[in-house]
């Protein structure tokens with residue numbers, strides 16, 4: 001019996017990169033986490049430990065910092081430059097996937113910034129196979145909450161169902177969304193503009209959709225992003241339901257007309273789906 005390698009890749013994860021732009025006294029700040037993943041003709045290293053085709057993950061990390069010296073631009077374009085380099089300059093490597101998360105800092109002065117811990121990320125993934133590049137962009141952990149205009153009722157009930165129907169609840173989620181661009185020669189300005197439009201569409205769709213379920217909200221959000229950006233063919237959404245339970249104050253002789261809630265933790269509902277442009 002032989003034991004063959006299946007699909008595999010290797011790279012450096014969690015490359016923390018901060019770049020300060022000093023072109024003027026009003027400094028620019030970029031804060032990224034980069035992940036590289038390379039694959040190709042790497043049977044020898046797996047079968048015999050022959051590393052002649054292995055570009056060390058340490059070198060991959062160094063490449064990220066070296067490329068940042070000349071400027072980053074849109075994370076999508078930076079990821080593409082790196083992915084192309086790893087494949088085009090390394091004979092043993094046939095595919096590169098470079099993922100980037102951008103941590104946004106808010107300016108409070110010419111050289112001063114603030115950022116909450118955790119928080120929303122702008123994300124991208126460039127996948128290059130030596131011929132074509134696929135760019136996927138998105139957001140992660142974009143926290144949204146509506147204090148009303150959310151119901152959940154009329155659902156299937158079996159012998160284990162205890163959930164009461166509600167015609168007014170808090171709807172809260174932490175959005176992860178990704179979408180691919182089909183654009184001719186996209187540049188930094190295209191990516192930044194498209195991201196701003198997608199994020200804006202997502203926020204307004206969440207805010208002004210009267211929700212009968214998180215599933216319905218998911219479709220409304222995806223539809224709004226597709227309408228806002230013609231270069232996007234489909235949107236993938238992952239929406240954890242951050243439950244908020246109306247706290248029973250009756251035990252203390254108090255009413256609770258939708259005022260006091262207990263924010264839930266685990267378990268949580270997870271609503272996921274893809275919204276596509278229908279072609280006739």
Ligand SMILES: O=c1[nH]c(=O)c2[nH]c(=O)[nH]c2[nH]1
Pocket residue numbers: 152163212213214215241269
């Ligand atoms: O929007 C919701 N969708 C569900 O599928 C579901 N299930 C549940 O218990 N609460 C909710 N809320």
